[in-house]
Amino acid sequence: MNSYSAFAYVYDQLMEDVDYENWVDYIERIFEKYNIKPQNIAELACGTGNITNILARRGYNLIGVDLSEDMLFVAQEKARDMGVEVIYLNHDMRELALPSELDSILCICDGINYIIDEKDLLKVFQNVYNDLKTKGLFVFDISSYYKLSNILGNNTYAENFQEVSYIWENYFDEDRSVCDFDLTIFSKEGDVYKKYEESHSQKAYKENEIVEKLSTVGFRKIEKFEAFTFEKTKNESERIYFVCEK
Numbered sequence: 001m002n003s004y005s006a007f008a009y010v011y012d013q014l015m016e017d018v019d020y021e022n023w024v025d026y027i028e029r030i031f032e033k034y035n036i037k038p039q040n041i042a043e044l045a046c047g048t049g050n051i052t053n054i055l056a057r058r059g060y061n062l063i064g065v066d067l068s069e070d071m072l073f074v075a076q077e078k079a080r081d082m083g084v085e086v087i088y089l090n091h092d093m094r095e096l097a098l099p100s101e102l103d104s105i106l107c108i109c110d111g112i113n114y115i116i117d118e119k120d121l122l123k124v125f126q127n128v129y130n131d132l133k134t135k136g137l138f139v140f141d142i143s144s145y146y147k148l149s150n151i152l153g154n155n156t157y158a159e160n161f162q163e164v165s166y167i168w169e170n171y172f173d174e175d176r177s178v179c180d181f182d183l184t185i186f187s188k189e190g191d192v193y194k195k196y197e198e199s200h201s202q203k204a205y206k207e208n209e210i211v212e213k214l215s216t217v218g219f220r221k222i223e224k225f226e227a228f229t230f231e232k233t234k235n236e237s238e239r240i241y242f243v244c245e246k
């Protein structure tokens with residue numbers, strides 16, 4: 001079963017409470033704190049371009065990379081509506097090789113959790129390192145081990161809107177440290193609701209596992225923060241930001 005195919009067309013409706021302008025403000029605060037004025041930025045796992053298109057509107061040159069053609073289709077439509085230009089590439093970040101060296105590479109809202117195999121994660125970090133300029137910044141976030149195992153794991157969520165409804169059943173596997181999500185979506189098409197099913201899996205990484213891999217590939221400065229702040233992470237942090245300088 002594919003991830004982010006049918007889901008791509010309802011993703012933005014389900015994320016409508018997320019304030020992406022604020023999210024991009026935080027990313028710009030990170031650039032300021034690390035004293036960089038990036039021009040060329042790539043966002044990996046950019047999805048429907050919620051972050052990508054806003055950054056492009058704020059004047060940066062953006063490349064958006066995602067595995068899902070459907071998510072990119074939505075991203076491109078939105079870029080056209082907003083009148084912004086973004087290069088969207090349908091690519092797996094595990095096999096990434098970008099055309100030029102970048103000032104910053106981002107991976108926002110769980111992209112890294114989708115890399116289940118630890119060897120693949122090392123590959124992603126190595127690719128990012130290779131595609132960054134010296135002093136370039138790699139900024140990404142993860143859903144924490146705590147969130148995937150204690151909050152999302154073994155829980156069921158559901159929402160019932162006029163145009164779309166979903167049931168989201170989650171199972172956390174302690175042995176694999178993986179949270180499997182089974183999504184059932186009912187989407188209104190004309191006079192009927194069509195049912196779609198998808199499965200997603202996210203790996204629950206411990207912070208030190210990530211830091212170790214980042215230093216293995218050569219990042220010289222690695223810092224982590226409670227999301228949307230510059231404070232230390234806590235045991236119960238749900239989203240963690242990593243900022244890594246080449």
Ligand SMILES: C[S@@+](CC[C@H](N)C(=O)[O-])C[C@H]1O[C@@H](n2cnc3c(N)ncnc32)[C@H](O)[C@@H]1O
Nearest residue numbers: 004045046047066067068071092093108109114
């Ligand atoms: C939760 S969405 C985040 C989308 C976007 N960054 C946002 O903030 O709304 C995760 C995205 O990761 C993408 N993804 C998962 N595995 C990937 C991979 N190996 N390479 C590239 N994209 C991937 C999915 O297709 C999906 O669009």
